[in-house]
Amino acid sequence: MDVPAPPTRPARARATLLSLAQAAGVSISTVSRALRGDARISPATRRRIDALAAEAGYAPNALARTLLGGRSGLIGLVLGPMQNPFYPALLEELVAQAAERGLRLLLLHAGEGSMDDRTAQALLQYQVDGCLVTSAALPSRIAAICAGNDVPLVMINRVAREHGAAVCCDNAEGGARLADFLLAGGHRRFAVVGGNADTSTSLDRERGFVERLAARGVALACRFDGGATREGGWAAGERIAAMPPGERPDAVFAVGDGLAMGLIDALRAGAVPVGASVEGEGVEAAGAVSVVGFDGVAAALRPPYALTTIVQPLRAVVRRGLDLLLARMEDPAAPDELVTLRGTLHVGRSARLPAGAATGASHGDAGRETG
Structure with a gap:
């Protein structure tokens, strides 16, 4: 039927x-x-x-409004490698704040490497009103395309090399503050796990750290290349764990929280104690290595890492970045400028504490402009 x-x-x-x-x-x-x-x-x-x-x-009809008003409401976005846990958090904040302002983000590129021709042309084909770049290693190509087509460009979490305004955390100041914290904790042998060689963000953090040590008469014991991933931190941690205890650094600055988490994992896997105390009893472990990071990603602040790190003022950085971009969309002749915002030192359990310091404390005026 x-x-x-x-x-x-x-x-x-x-x-x-x-x-x-x-x-x-x-x-x-x-x-x-x-x-x-x-x-x-x-x-x-x-x-x-x-x-x-x-x-x-x-x-x-957004397309009709574009044809009538000459604006698409689209903001092009060049995003850094998503293996770095900072970038998903940055993307989430960008999407939320852009939506509050009636803007939509068009992802043009994400990850390592330079933009290909099709991606670069999408910048023009979709008639984006402006472009945000968060990738730490920006190819000059996109800056040249934006400049040649009068597309406002603002960089977030990095410093502009050529065309465009920028807003970022005060990376050198944060690196110096971490050096002060470790020196106050009585550390004597220091190491750095650095980022990509062409990344201004990582280089500034390392420079601030090393220069503050030098000002106190202390030189690095060793340095490792980590890139921007947990895997790079793990590789550095394996090398440190394999060192004889007398040659091993007692404090390591990883220039990103992703690197720091990988580093801690590898040290623990190699039976090297990490942090301020043993099982929360306040007793220093023999041969313990202190680890500090930079960014303040949520996973790094929670157990099992409880990382001591500089927390970026992410909300303020994104807000100022969008302010800069909207100002340049209204006035294309606005001069380029660099805004730096001071981060906050979050004290966790991943590093030996200076006398009188307490875990869970935060120090610094997050979001205060320093330049």
């Missing part, structure tokens, strides 16, 4: 400005102004048109 097919519901026509105008008995321009909240339209008419639009499920 054949079962009759259920009746099909006729497709509902998509609501348009024209259909709303016909339903309201007004002109298309009146509907358009009412939906934009134009004060020239009476409150009663605006309320009636808003109700009709909600009932019809009307959504503005």
